[in-house]
Amino acid sequence: MSSLGNNKYGNRSWPRSLTLGVFLLFLSIGVGGLSPTPAGAEPDLRQELEGLKAQLERDRTQMEQDRQRIEQLERQFQSVETKSEEKNKALEEKITKQALDQPTFGQYLDRFAGEHRLSIAGYGFSGFDWQERANTNTFSAGFEPIFLYRLSDRLLFEGDLELKLEDTETSVDLEYAQVDYIVNDYLTVVAGKFLLPFGEFIERQHQVWINKLVSRPLPFREGDEGGLLPFSELGAQVRGAIPLGYGEGTRAEYSLYMTNGPRFASDERGAFFEANNTDQNRAKGYGARIGVDLLPYDAGMGRLRLGASTFDGQWSSHNKLWFTSWGLDAVYQNGPLALRGEYLQTRRAMPTSIPDDKGEGWYIQAAYLLQAVPVPYLNHTELIVRYSGQNQNALTADALAEGFLRNPRLVAFGLDYWIAPSVVWKLEYDRDLPAKARDSNALLTQFAVGF
């Protein structure tokens, strides 16, 4: 107490502290009365707290469960993923294996081509011509694709596009476009534009990789080059063969056809043939060829084929004037030797008072392959000689001016080097007979490929 009594305010301070204590008491009561949690509500609060705790606990377990569920789902998903990955991999492997099982792209193409059955054949050439008479000295080239579309074992479409370089431009000619239908063993029907089955040269020898010489026999020059027959005609044809039965390789063959018929560039005598794509008159042209292979292969006497042909039709658009023609052809082959020959006559009736326009032509050709010579290169070399001639009793004024002759004769000597059965390099020397003093020689060379 002394300390208190020693206080500067010692003796007089107690009633003040009493007042403060009472004030504080009241204040505390007052504040207590104001407080939301009066000292009496404490158990409720705890309960609530417990409730909240429990809720929190429930939420936590729920969350835990959810988390576990999610984890499980994730695991499942992953396993599905890996499974599908595995599956994909397996599938990929399968596909690669399948792809590898079709070893080449070429075979795939074959399969494609097989389904569609389209083959492209044809030929091309490049060459150089030096001709004294015609005064040519030029490079030349040509390309002729052939589209073969086999629709079934009986039905074939064949189309041949001839792409030619002319003096100053390139021309396209549809050489043939025909549908062939095999009706039975002995009869095939052909419709469209086809090569004239007259003799051998037009249908079977004029192709550059087949023709052993660069030039053509005089009567078989094409169109305005001066020959005696049209090369192709529009119409329908029946053809076929019958085995002769007395040995392998003997047969008789025939081709019978009806076409739009012959058409000439003008009514003038000596006029050249022209395409008759839309028939200029109601009359049709008719033709036929029969041929025989006489020697049995086993007899070992070589191969001999003979044929006879005709092609006739009214040519005039206003008169019933006929063009008629007939021809004979023969081939004999024995080993390295091949002999060929053809002869034909044509007659074009002219209006009364004008003499008929007559033509005659032939060629004989011998070829010998030096296959027996055991010298490299030489055994791929073939020697050829051909004599051809043509007689016409009339030529147009234009043709005469261009230097065509009424009775040309031509000897051609050829030297072929065969790189493959359908790849050849040809060299040819031509001499016109009867020789005129100056303008009778020609040198031709050609590289030809059949594919």
Next chain:
Amino acid sequence: MRKSQRLGFGVATLILLLTVALSALAAESEPTETQLFLRGAKLWGAYCGQCHNARSGSEFNRLEWDTLLLHMRVRANLPAADAEALRVFLRSSH
């Protein structure tokens, strides 16, 4: 019937009979694949070098030969049975 009509009728009947007889002959025996192959090889020598140098079987694949032989059958007027033997022979080398 006019005389020419009768003649035409006669010729037509004859052709028909001939065709039937020939078909009957052809149907007589079915050769085996080996027989066809051997015949084809021989006929290749007989026919395929007649117009151009003979082309060898290995130059084209089987499907191409089907098409090319159809082409040759028409162009060269090959007898049907010969064409079939040739096809078997030429296809075999690819």
